Amino acid sequence: MGLDRVLVLVALLFFTPCFYFIPKASLAAIIIAAVIFMVEVHVVIPMWKTKKSDLIPGIGTFIGCLVFPLELGILIGIGINIMFILYHVARPKIAIEKCLVGCSPS
Numbered sequence: 001m002g003l004d005r006v007l008v009l010v011a012l013l014f015f016t017p018c019f020y021f022i023p024k025a026s027l028a029a030i031i032i033a034a035v036i037f038m039v040e041v042h043v044v045i046p047m048w049k050t051k052k053s054d055l056i057p058g059i060g061t062f063i064g065c066l067v068f069p070l071e072l073g074i075l076i077g078i079g080i081n082i083m084f085i086l087y088h089v090a091r092p093k094i095a096i097e098k099c100l101v102g103c104s105p106s
Contacts, residue, residue: 057081 019027047054061077068076 053084057084 057077057080060080064076065073
């Protein structure tokens with residue numbers, strides 16, 4: 001476990017009552033500043049060029065998190081992703097090859 005994780009755990013353990021007096025906007029800014037580097041915008045363009053349907057669960061999750069509470073938005077994204085997976089599993093791509101008499105398998 002890294003030193004930064006230990007510091008976060010110690011801060012949460014001992015200084016949680018002090019966080020009550022910090023304005024919610026400041027806490028939100030700290031969270032946004034910490035998470036902004038996790039967003040990979042440069043991945044969207046290659047996904048758009050290769051398979052546009054892969055972006056639908058991500059966009060659905062993003063919109064769901066903006067409209068609804070965060071937990072419900074994530075559940076909406078999970079539900080959309082499961083629907084896409086089940087749709088592709090229920091409709092497999094099958095190729096049927098017919099062999100005439102006397103042909104050898106290759």
